[in-house]
Amino acid sequence: MSSSRTSLWGGRFAGGPAEALARLSVCVQFDWRLAPYDLAASRAHARVLAGAGLLDADELGRMLAALDDLEAACAAGEFRPTVDDEDVHTALERGLLERLGTLGGKLRAGRSRNDQVATDLRLYLxxxxxxxxxxxxxxxxxxxxxxxxxxDTPVPGMTHLQHxxxxxxxxxxxxxxxxxxxxxxxxxxxxxxAAISPLGAGALAGSSLPLDPAAVAKELGxxxxxxxxxxxxxxxxxxxxxxxxxxxxxxxxxxxxxxxxxxxxxxxxxxxxxxxxxxxxxxxxxxxxxxxxxxxxxxxxxxxxxxxxxxxxxxxxxxxxxxxxxxxxxxxxxxxxxxxxxxxxxxxxxxxxxxxxxxxxxxAPAGYTLATEVADWLVRKGIPFREAHEVTGRLVALCVARECALDEVSDGDLELVSPHLDPSVRDVLSVRSALAARTTPGSTGPGPVADQxxxxxxxxxxxxxxxxxxxxxx
Structure with a gap:
């Protein structure tokens, strides 16, 4: 790999990636938004490395200060990824190396981009x-x-986009x-x-270093x-x-x-x-x-x-x-x-x-929306619903033929449709009465709606x- 660019891999490779591979692999243009979360995870990881004796107190202090400075630079737009940065992790390691030199390379111990990105994405989401x-x-x-x-504003409810x-x-x-x-x-x-931390899993097998994944998890929420x-x-x-x-x-x-x-x-x-x-x-x-x-x-x-x-x-x-x-x-x-x-x-x-x-x-009443009120009125009179449905259907058919509303049918025509129909049915032929009758929990009456x-x-x-x-x- 070329020494002029930061890379998180390449020791066994004699040359750099082909341009086509590099262009396919690069993802920093969209994963850069993970930078604040990667930096938060890096601070937690630095503390764990110090707890394991892999960073001394001075190194930890310098590491945390550099991470804070890098985060401020990212937020201000003073540090940005370049065309040579493969992903957010590569870019941030470059920034850390610029601030700390070889000490910046110690942060990579015990972690992999595999557990880093899984952690960062969980934090972000x-x-x-x-x-x-x-x-x-x-x-x-x-x-x-x-x-x-x-x-209490009435409106025609719909099924099949019909009143x-x-x-x-x-x-x-x-x-x-x-x-x-x-x-x-x-x-x-x-x-x-989602509140489970992958950090500490490394590439896939965990780490032989004496890390503390539970401490990292707690620090990161x-x-x-x-x-x-x-x-x-x-x-x-x-x-x-x-x-x-x-x-x-x-x-x-x-x-x-x-x-x-x-x-x-x-x-x-x-x-x-x-x-x-x-x-x-x-x-x-x-x-x-x-x-x-x-x-x-x-x-x-x-x-x-x-x-x-x-x-x-x-x-x-x-x-x-x-x-x-x-x-x-x-x-x-x-x-x-x-x-x-x-x-x-x-x-x-x-x-x-x-x-x-x-x-x-x-x-609200258009399209004979009060027809069910008639059927229920008949049920309350002791008529089986099957018969009440048929009677109401005949009443609606009469209204359709005469192009009139349910409450415009004469007393004589009501009796003609069915002897069960009498003028008192008009008591239920208003939208207000239909709404007021809906008193069960979850229904459309003003009381249940207020409860909802x-x-x-x-x-x-x-x-x-x-x-x-x-x-x-x-």
Whole structure:
């Protein structure tokens, strides 16, 4: 290997890598974002080397001071990787050697890029998952704030994108909050499994040096060192699992985005977006487009692709480390970056949108959404539901033929449809009465919706606290 460039390998090689190999191998252009985490792990490793008697007190002090100086230089942009740096580890060792000379080379004892990168990526993702959770809480807050304004705003609930039964818009919005709460639970569950330190596993077999993986794990905010050194360097479950959570979250966001597209359409007209969160057309001056909602739908495909990419990369790898694993970072970083863009934009769009209550109220009974109320009314009179369903179906067919609403049918026609129908059925033929009748937990009545709101707010307060925790040493 050439003496003019820093390398972490090459002693047995008579010459440097071919240009094509070097270009294929280099990954510093995207793994440089791991630098703060690599430096944190290096400080912990330096202390462990000192504890093992491999660095004296003076060497440890100089080593830690150089690492701190290097970190400051990285943060200020004064130290950057070069075209000759293969990866973040190579670049940072070069920086350390520039500051310490041969002493900088002692830090490499007892560790490998295999356990380094596995550690760095866990630290990075555990750190950024907190930011993801913070943004998720903010989106849930936006939905809840809108739901609080519309606890009793009626709107036609849908099945098969057809009018089904009246619900409240607050209930509908809270239906989007529930999967976000589950996504937050999945993130915390993921973090529990990801809180294992690979550092100390070396290349695959551990180290003959008297290191202390438990001490490193504790300093870096992990709960324990890895139980098996081979698994420690080969495991990328934590990447795949986080990408699954991210892709499922993307699907949830996409469904919300799709509904906003519908709600803002001329055909629905239920919602007006704030000008700051909509775009126009370059040719049609009248257009106001829900681009955030549409981009949210599109980004879901990207998140799913990130997951598929990593699963496909992992599926045939023998133990332990293989260079294929270099392909784990770009999908992981892409998922983090994508959600950091999408979540705040979506939260802003939801929090500033204007709900057209008048249009929702007008649409709520359309499409015979109160038909089930008639069937339930008959059931309360002792009619078997099978017969009640048939009777109500005939009533709807009559209304369709005459192009009238359910409450516009005459008393005579009610009796014509069925002797079980009498004028008192009109008591249930209002949207307000239909909503008020929904009193069971989780249903769309104003009382249950208020209960859902209180529960969601309470849960989010807990997530807010968890999301602000720092798991990586500062």
């Amino acid at each position: 555990r750190d950024h998952v907190r930011g993801m959770a913070t943004n998720l809480v903010q989106l849930a807050d936006a939905l809840i704030e809108q739901a609080e304004r519309h606890v 089904a039964q009246p619900v409240t818009f607050g209930h509908w919005l809270l239906a989007h909050v529930q999967p976000l709460l589950r996504d937050l639970e999945r993130l915390r569950d993921w973090d529990t499994r 992990f709960v324990a060192p890895a139980a098996n050194s081979m698994d420690a360097v080969a495991d990328r479950d934590f990447v795949a699992e986080l990408l699954f959570v991210a892709s499922l979250l993307g699907v949830h966001l996409s469904r919300l985005g799709e509904e906003v597209v519908l709600w803002t359409s001329q055909e629905f007209g239920w919602v007006e977006l704030d000008d700051a969160f909509a775009t126009g057309s370059s040719i049609m001056p009248q257009k106001k487009n829900a681009d955030i909602a549409e981009l949210t739908r599109g980004k879901a495909g990207r998140l799913i692709g990130d997951l598929v990419s990593v699963l496909t990369m992992l599926k045939g790898l023998p133990l332990t480390y293989n260079r294929d694993m270099q392909e784990d970072k770009e999908p992981a970083f892409d998922a983090v970056d994508t959600l950091e863009l999408v979540l705040p934009a979506l939260a802003g769009m939801i929090s500033t949108m204007t709900v057209r209550v008048d249009r929702m109220v007008a649409a 709101l209180a529960s969601a707010v309470d849960k989010l307060d807990g997530w807010r606290e968890w999301a602000t925790e720092h798991v990586v040493p500062r």
